[in-house]
Amino acid sequence: MKNLLVLQSDFGLSDGAVAAMEGVALSVDHQLRIYNLTHDIPPFDTYEASYRLLQAVPFWPEGSVFVSVVDPGVGSKRRSCAVKTKTGQYIVSPDNGTLSHIARTIGIESIREIPKTERRTGTLSSQTFHGRDIYAYVGAQLAAGTKAFEELGPEYSPDEIVLLEIPEAEYDGTMITGTIETLDVRFGSLWTNITAELFQKLNVNYGNLIDISVYHGERKVHRSFVTYAGTFADVEIGESLVYVNSMNHMAVAINQGSFADAYHIGTRGSWKITMKPAGPGR
Amino acid sequence: MKNLLVLQSDFGLSDGAVAAMEGVALSVDHQLRIYNLTHDIPPFDTYEASYRLLQAVPFWPEGSVFVSVVDPGVGSKRRSCAVKTKTGQYIVSPDNGTLSHIARTIGIESIREIPKTERRTGTLSSQTFHGRDIYAYVGAQLAAGTKAFEELGPEYSPDEIVLLEIPEAEYDGTMITGTIETLDVRFGSLWTNITAELFQKLNVNYGNLIDISVYHGERKVHRSFVTYAGTFADVEIGESLVYVNSMNHMAVAINQGSFADAYHIGTRGSWKITMKPAGPGR
Amino acid sequence: MKNLLVLQSDFGLSDGAVAAMEGVALSVDHQLRIYNLTHDIPPFDTYEASYRLLQAVPFWPEGSVFVSVVDPGVGSKRRSCAVKTKTGQYIVSPDNGTLSHIARTIGIESIREIPKTERRTGTLSSQTFHGRDIYAYVGAQLAAGTKAFEELGPEYSPDEIVLLEIPEAEYDGTMITGTIETLDVRFGSLWTNITAELFQKLNVNYGNLIDISVYHGERKVHRSFVTYAGTFADVEIGESLVYVNSMNHMAVAINQGSFADAYHIGTRGSWKITMKPAGPGR
Numbered sequence: 001m002k003n004l005l006v007l008q009s010d011f012g013l014s015d016g017a018v019a020a021m022e023g024v025a026l027s028v029d030h031q032l033r034i035y036n037l038t039h040d041i042p043p044f045d046t047y048e049a050s051y052r053l054l055q056a057v058p059f060w061p062e063g064s065v066f067v068s069v070v071d072p073g074v075g076s077k078r079r080s081c082a083v084k085t086k087t088g089q090y091i092v093s094p095d096n097g098t099l100s101h102i103a104r105t106i107g108i109e110s111i112r113e114i115p116k117t118e119r120r121t122g123t124l125s126s127q128t129f130h131g132r133d134i135y136a137y138v139g140a141q142l143a144a145g146t147k148a149f150e151e152l153g154p155e156y157s158p159d160e161i162v163l164l165e166i167p168e169a170e171y172d173g174t175m176i177t178g179t180i181e182t183l184d185v186r187f188g189s190l191w192t193n194i195t196a197e198l199f200q201k202l203n204v205n206y207g208n209l210i211d212i213s214v215y216h217g218e219r220k221v222h223r224s225f226v227t228y229a230g231t232f233a234d235v236e237i238g239e240s241l242v243y244v245n246s247m248n249h250m251a252v253a254i255n256q257g258s259f260a261d262a263y264h265i266g267t268r269g270s271w272k273i274t275m276k277p278a279g280p281g282r
Numbered sequence: 283m284k285n286l287l288v289l290q291s292d293f294g295l296s297d298g299a300v301a302a303m304e305g306v307a308l309s310v311d312h313q314l315r316i317y318n319l320t321h322d323i324p325p326f327d328t329y330e331a332s333y334r335l336l337q338a339v340p341f342w343p344e345g346s347v348f349v350s351v352v353d354p355g356v357g358s359k360r361r362s363c364a365v366k367t368k369t370g371q372y373i374v375s376p377d378n379g380t381l382s383h384i385a386r387t388i389g390i391e392s393i394r395e396i397p398k399t400e401r402r403t404g405t406l407s408s409q410t411f412h413g414r415d416i417y418a419y420v421g422a423q424l425a426a427g428t429k430a431f432e433e434l435g436p437e438y439s440p441d442e443i444v445l446l447e448i449p450e451a452e453y454d455g456t457m458i459t460g461t462i463e464t465l466d467v468r469f470g471s472l473w474t475n476i477t478a479e480l481f482q483k484l485n486v487n488y489g490n491l492i493d494i495s496v497y498h499g500e501r502k503v504h505r506s507f508v509t510y511a512g513t514f515a516d517v518e519i520g521e522s523l524v525y526v527n528s529m530n531h532m533a534v535a536i537n538q539g540s541f542a543d544a545y546h547i548g549t550r551g552s553w554k555i556t557m558k559p560a561g562p563g564r
Numbered sequence: 565m566k567n568l569l570v571l572q573s574d575f576g577l578s579d580g581a582v583a584a585m586e587g588v589a590l591s592v593d594h595q596l597r598i599y600n601l602t603h604d605i606p607p608f609d610t611y612e613a614s615y616r617l618l619q620a621v622p623f624w625p626e627g628s629v630f631v632s633v634v635d636p637g638v639g640s641k642r643r644s645c646a647v648k649t650k651t652g653q654y655i656v657s658p659d660n661g662t663l664s665h666i667a668r669t670i671g672i673e674s675i676r677e678i679p680k681t682e683r684r685t686g687t688l689s690s691q692t693f694h695g696r697d698i699y700a701y702v703g704a705q706l707a708a709g710t711k712a713f714e715e716l717g718p719e720y721s722p723d724e725i726v727l728l729e730i731p732e733a734e735y736d737g738t739m740i741t742g743t744i745e746t747l748d749v750r751f752g753s754l755w756t757n758i759t760a761e762l763f764q765k766l767n768v769n770y771g772n773l774i775d776i777s778v779y780h781g782e783r784k785v786h787r788s789f790v791t792y793a794g795t796f797a798d799v800e801i802g803e804s805l806v807y808v809n810s811m812n813h814m815a816v817a818i819n820q821g822s823f824a825d826a827y828h829i830g831t832r833g834s835w836k837i838t839m840k841p842a843g844p845g846r
Contacts, residue, residue: 002594006583012468014322016337019288020528022317023341030284030343034317035586035598040578043468044538055580058687059587059696061594072538075513123340127513129528132341186576186607231639231691246584246693256608256636294750296604298619301570302810304599305623312566312625315597325750326820354820357795405622409795411810414623 002061003029005143008037008049008068009131017129021067021136024120028137029144037066044072046097047164047268051182053091054101055247062088067139068098069131078162080114080134082142082152090149092139094130097164104166108158114138115153169194171201175276180214180267184251188258190214190265192273194250202277206230209278210242212252214263217270222263225278226252242275250275284343285311287425290319290331290350291413299411303349303418306402310419311426319348326354328379329446329550333464335373336383337529344370349421350380351413360444362396362416364424364434372431374421376412379446386448390440396420397435451476453483457558462496462549466533470540472496472547474555476532484559488512491560492524494534496545499552504545507560508534524557532557566625567593569707572601572613572632573695581693585631585700588684592701593708601630608636610661611728611832615746617655618665619811626652631703632662633695642726644678644698646706646716654713656703658694661728668730672722678702679717733758735765739840744778744831748815752822754778754829756837758814766841770794773842774806776816778827781834786827789842790816806839814839 005025011017013036022034037056041049049070057066071078071094081095086107092114093099099108119125120137141147169178169192178194204210206228214222227234229241232255240259245251252273253259265271287307293299295318304316319338323331331352339348353360353376363377368389374396375381381390401407402419423429451460451474460476486492488510496504509516511523514537522541527533534555535541547553569589575581577600586598601620605613613634621630635642635658645659650671656678657663663672683689684701705711733742733756742758768774770792778786791798793805796819804823809815816837817823829835 004590004594010468013318013320014467015464016319016334017528019317019319019334019338020341023338023343023346026286026346027341027343030286033315033597035583036577037580037583038577052580052583056583056587059584059591061587061591064587064590072519073515076515124528124530126526126528126530128525132528182579185578186574233637233640237636243692244690246581246688246690246696248688248690292750295600295602296749297746298601298616299810301599301601301616301620302623305620305625305628308568308628309623309625312568316599354801355797358797406810406812408808408810408812410807414810 002063003032003143004061004064005032005034005139006037006056006060006064006066007034007039007136008041008052008066009039010041010043010045010049010070011039011131013039017131020132024132024136025140028140028146032140032143041070044070046070046072048182049098050100050102050164053098054105057085057089057091057102058087058106060089064089065139065143066091067135068093069135070098071096071130074128074130080130081111082114082138082149083111084109084149090142092135092142095162097162099161100164100166103158103161103163108161110149110155111158111161112149112155113153118153167193169198171198175274176202177272177274180265180271180273182267183260184245184253187253188260189245189251189253190259190273191245191247191251192249194275196244196248196250199250199275202275204228204277206234211276211278212242213274214265215272216266222265284345285314285425286343286346287314287316287421288319288338288342288346288348289316289321289418290323290334290348291321292323292325292327292331292352293321293413295321299413302414306414306418307422310422310428314422314425323352326352328352328354330464331380332382332384332446335380336387339367339371339373339384340369340388342371346371347421347425348373349417350375351417352380353378353412356410356412362412363393364396364420364431365393366391366431372424374417374424377444379444381443382446382448385440385443385445390443392431392437393440393443394431394437395435400435449475451480453480457556458484459554459556462547462553462555464549465542466527466535469535470542471527471533471535472541472555473527473529473533474531476557478526478530478532481532481557484557486510486559488516493558493560494524495556496547497554498548504547566627567596567707568625568628569596569598569703570601570620570624570628570630571598571603571700572605572616572630573603574605574607574609574613574634575603575695577603581695584696588696588700589704592704592710596704596707605634608634610634610636612746613662614664614666614728617662618669621649621653621655621666622651622670624653628653629703629707630655631699632657633699634662635660635694638692638694644694645675646678646702646713647675648673648713654706656699656706659726661726663725664728664730667722667725667727672725674713674719675722675725676713676719677717682717731757733762735762739838740766741836741838744829744835744837746831747824748809748817751817752824753809753815753817754823754837755809755811755815756813758839760808760812760814763814763839766839768792768841770798775840775842776806777838778829779836780830786829
């Protein structure tokens, strides 16, 4: 028993909501050690919640318990669930797409539905704050070991998990086409869905120029020739680079600048990026 | 002894102030487990500090120690105090209104004045950073058990606590008039001072329309007919609702939208809200 | 062994980067207790990183381990290092100026170069996220005691540490000239590099007026006559004051207002401030 509980939400940290969740969890077992993944998920953005779980969960010890509450459908028929990942961490969350990246990349070993009866008792029980009254409470029991995963509710098939559409990048023999999944928020680097493995098909080496185009819908909004580099220091300050990011995907950045700000580039939905080796004509 | 210490302030988390407080506390006892309520209280806003304590304190185990430092009068004659709540938590704070909501809603069992001699020794002792030099130090001793509550200084009467004016909502036989105490910050829902109990006097059921008006001073700035719902999923996305929030008060929201942003509505002071059942004329 | 690990970076808390670092550290030893100094250092601002360490480190118990990752030169030849301060804390960081204030004010007892082989093994090892793959991992081992400071790599001379230029304030017999090192971020107070000790040379007492000028480059952008006060409550609300801040340097503030905002004053580089006693002519 590791006693590690990690919280994620779209609640922000400007009011007492997260602290109320922590208090509920520590009332289950005051020895729990609670950490925060992030509480800055944009409101209701289950895709971002899903992505950020993938960014952190695999680095935590087996037995760690994550609670993620980004829940546009609070009070709806969406299920509450607890999952065990194939790498041994647990996640308690609404089954509303939040588990998509983990399910696809790491894999879900087992999933159980949390019954509606599983909630804290006591004053101020609420129909609208399931983060405090259900998810923190259930996650705390799991982290504390006062309830085993198997006791949490009936198992259902991982095939039934609600999955968001996560587009896959494609190589057509000449060029890779992918999407911009998210930004390295503080630095404005584009984090694409192009894996380092797929990028290898371009058969380029460090120092080669990559011909990059960015599209918003059908409209091309940016094109440049960018150095493929191992790390930021391999290019000049203010120079752009393509590199393998910390999640083993291709990213595009300006060394000590913001690529997203510089070229007004957004993420997901209608945004597309292509990469190919720069031709000899340049 | 629970060893739980919870910090709140208006210092933000962008500099080293909160970490300095944590270091002081852990120097008293490095086994303390320190959590943050919020450090985003608007500068000097003791009302908000008071409200956020109420949002979190009741959910924490007995014996938890809160330190709240929102202190427009640092260096003035306002007393420093430690209180024990009727639910068994402790709060260390300037006695400047920060305890208003807790005193009114939960109740203060006992309050003691922290003498000016009670402060950390050592370098960099300061006249302006009582959060680090007094409150974190005293709170840590209480949480660590190196000083009992009774040893903290002379007791005084809970009747002497500095209280901010917290307006009460009123029902005139037809309509409830209340104020907007705060926002559910990230989501823009209006959190009123109208209790769920008072709202019952309107004798309405889930699904009924409520006739809502919002006033800024004397001027009416908003009117709408809003569904009284148990939870967000009971209305459409983009539809407004009146509901019982997680503190058992009435709130007004747009499902997956921001009511405060949509209608430019603020909080406290000159803001007023009325609720009555929508008449048959609509 | 205290098991205390404190993280600082310019990563922000809006994504999963810091949580990934915490997971790596807790995978070394899940008993570690991890705190955050701040993750809001402006991107690549090693001066600010250096300053914020000084604001927090001295207040932590001996044996505490700080990890600071503000690293404009990730992948460059800058060394990774671990230092032991003269007050007994450890700091793991790129040797890129981040240690400047600690080195000058507290002093470095010993510094060791972390060899490039010292990094976590396992999936997703990255050339661009040394915070997760090197610094959190090394800091955790130090905090956990699984590796002694002496085992971390070869020692080098504290004289070789990369130091940023930290200007010293000067007294010319009439007037003190200094710089504005940083702001008390949330409150807009100017924190100068003028020590309380140097200020004593002006031979003034509480209540005396100080003649202050602020320059941006050669241009004077502000002048005022400001009360030298022990603490904020010694002046009226909205009145300016000069006072000794929590780091024993002179600061300039407006009581419950923002001096920096009111007069559009910035920090460092080309900003200069002078202080002298107000003459009898006023």
